[in-house]
Amino acid sequence: MPELSVGFDLLYEQKFAEARGHFANWASRNPEQPFGEVAVAASYLFEELSHQGVLTSDFFLNEKRFLHGIDGSPDPERMSHFRDAVARARELAVERQKTNPKDGEALLALTLAAGMESDAESILQKRHLESLKSMKKANGYAKEFLAQHPEATDAYIAPGIANYVIGSQSAGSRLVLRFGGIHGDKKLGMEQVARTAENGRYLRPFAKIILALAARREKEDALAQRLLRELKEQYPDSALFASEYAKAVSVASDR
DSSP, X not given: OHHHHHHHHHHHTTOHHHHHHHHHHHHHHOTTOTHXXXXXXXXXXXXXXXXXXXXXXXXXXXXXXXXXXXXXXXXXXXXXXXHHHHHHHHHHHHHHHHHOTTOHHHHHHHHHHHHHHHHIIIIISOOHHHHHHHHHHHHHHHHHHHHHOTTOGGGGHHHHHHHHHHHTSOHHHHHHHHHTTOOOOHHHHHHHHHHHHHHOSSSXXXXXXXXXXXXXXXXOHHHHHHHHHHHHHHOTTOHHHHHHHHHHHHHHHHO
């Protein structure tokens, strides 16, 4: 789907409105496919994360912000558009499941929608209980989807982020979460994100930046540098990737 690929490339260049235009056009021509609305939702979420400086080492290396969310509040209009797109994606997915409960397009859309909701609730809105509920939903959908389509590695991003973030919590917090049926494992989380970073279709660059920033946290300098160099070369007009690569190189040279 070339138009979606073009849209995601624009998204990773931080050209959010242009990316959204491609996604909306594709969605209007494929009204029964929920992925178009998933992509629209992703454009709003990625824009807000970018605006808040979340996808940077400054955020990831700040324990308070990484574990508890942004300072202040997200843009209400952008978040409203995000929630509307997620709701439309979910409606389309549920409609497809009426015909086939195991519909792959539906399960992927539900996985990514719940994963994005969890990220928004945790990082942007600081509604951590709601985030955990969404995280459990995303993990459940991902497990069901990947059982049928193990090659569709974009779906690993949702459980991967969940495992890494939960695994980064204090031992006491993880113990409480385990009673709620939520387990965290930083190593497994990075391995899952790496599967998307290596073979993902649309979310490969997003997985690379997440994995690179996690690698910065874990002091895996060579991995962080490699991923950020690849992103900088793939998207030379992106100030974000160039800046993060320069920081990774600078920190490694100081050690």
